[in-house]
Amino acid sequence: MTHTFSRRDFIRTSALASTGLLIGFRFGDATELEEIGAGSDFAPNAYLRIGTDGTLTLFADHVELGQGIMTALPMIVAEELDADWSKVRIERMPDDPSAWPRPIMTVGSNSVRGSWQPLRRAGATAREMLISAAADEWKVDRSTCRTEKGSVIHTPTGRRASYGSLATAASTLTPPQSPPLKDPKDFHILGTPKARVDIPSKVNGTAQFGIDVRIPGMLVATVVRPPVFGGRVKSVSSAAAKAVAGVKDVVQFESGVAVIATDTWSALKGRQALKVEWNDGVNAGTTSAEIRSDFTRLAGTSGAVARNEGNVESALSTAPNTLTVDYELPFAAHATMEPMNCTAHVRADGADVWAPTQAPTNFQRMAAQIAGLKPSDVRFHVTMVGGGFGRRSRTDVLEDAVRLSKLTGAPIKVMWTREDDMQHDFYRPFGIHRMQGAVGADGWPVAWMHRIVTQAALGGGRGANGAPAVNFDAVGGAVELPYAIPNLRVENIITASAVPVAPWRSVGHSQNGFVTEAFLDELAAAGKKDPVEVRRRLLAKSPRHLGVLELAANKAGWGTPLPAGSARGVAVHAMSGTYVAQVAEVTVEKNQIKVNRVVCAVDCGVVINPDTVAAQMEGAIVYGLTCALKNEITIAGGRVEQANFNTYPMLRLTETPRVEVHLVPSTEAPGGMGEPGVPPIAAAVANAVFAATGKRLRKLPLRVSA
16 A cells, blocks of 8 residues: 555654554664654654554555565564454555655565564564553553453453553553563464465455556656667657557657657557667677676686685695686576566656665655655655566666656656566676685595676675775675685675676575585585585584575485486575575486476574465575576677577476475574575586586586587
């Protein structure tokens, strides 16, 4: 739900109308919990309200990208509050992100783990205030009262009062500074499967995604962009396009040439009739081979040191068995199910923007900058999001919509085709990884050197005076290597290419998880050790890594026989506070890789909703497996060669393995779930291919040569 009035006015109106108990809190500072009273000027970035009808509503600054947070977040509050789950609701953020103290951005698998303590404290605060209100009304010692399913109960007499009946009285009390939190053993909502609240509207078609937005007087624009990165328009012949029925105008602007029409079909027909001549610019000769050559050359030079333990050079020079190999990872597109789109209506006194985005605050600021308005004058409506994966943190499509609306004075929806999306993405960076390792006379790893050459998905990589610096997004998943190898070094070299890049699901971990786990298998083979046994020994002091390894290996039947041509591979990885191990069962026949089964063990701390955890792991495995087996963006003549799913294919249903997800019981704080399932899968499959065929695959997508 998107509000059509300001958040601050809503808070004041709600308090004055005595709607019940309103608790405001900051995610950024879990110790700062305040009640919002009438006339208060405090504008928190989240709050929960208990209405006089007993309904509990949570307002939170996160975007539902399909990860289930619109169910998980209220579950956390409801648990501490002992709420009646049937009366729990969640509302989206308001239409003025500038009113919130912190930027609204949903990234890094942080929605649940970043909200865990603040939401628990908010729920506990409300619970304690309701207990006090009941005790005051009954004139009893509050220690004789308890809460249960939306009511306060006086234990000696069994007297009961609903939260709704106590809400107004509770709102007059001073919030406790340090409300007691529940012991996890007493949880009765958390850890139980709950139906996701966003599913019904998606099933019945009432959910509004960005692509569904329709407003009175809206025009539709499709933008023709330079085919070569950095190219510019040389000339435009628009007469034929303007002659197409429904086409209103053809506009040349910063991004290229826009065909503006009354509907999508007319805009696309007009685009087909448009003739544009391009100045390709300096990148017209760029090729994948050139980029690979540049990156490989850099892999032979020193980089910024992210981690350095022991003496790698000495260990490599004296060990009886050493190995030096390069791993290669291609550019990858985000390929979101819902193509990029944005609708904007810019007026002299303000603007409205409708967008499926991960970053409402950045989008609002950019819209205001282009429109020449204050951010608070831009009402920002966050729609449902048809896949994010990092792509919807970029403002390019918003910039087009706002500029075109400002130029025409009309509401404009900018629609991308799949070809636009595939050939004008911000891609996962290309990478060359120089790996050096050694095993001792006893067969156990004694040295590890990992040099990463890539682009910076989030910028950075240069320090003072342009000197190389560690880019922690690029080394994510490599610098935290959990294995007890005595001599270990990780470096990164951040370079550039003509290809624009951005975070891709699990950022650097998506590359480094493949490289580190595949290379560890290489060292295990060099030392004639079983891959699970090597990990087990090297993870002896990393209990959570070890826990998922043992569970996955056990559930997969590691060591038991498989049919001829089939084998298992294992990989372990951790990110965002979540630990994952995966065992892939693979068959290789006529050089074709078939993944039959994936067994996944997860330690994500306290489980909020087990159904969501399983769904996130399944989705991440399919996404990562698609990239591992099929996806590669290649460049020729400065252009992306892939244009649609015929040349950038997705994993088909018939190709999808059986996925089993097993959870490690834990009382640790929750970890993230949107991304951690992606990094291990490519390595697990590559390691299984080696076990089945004896062939090492060090380049994605994985292909077995004849």
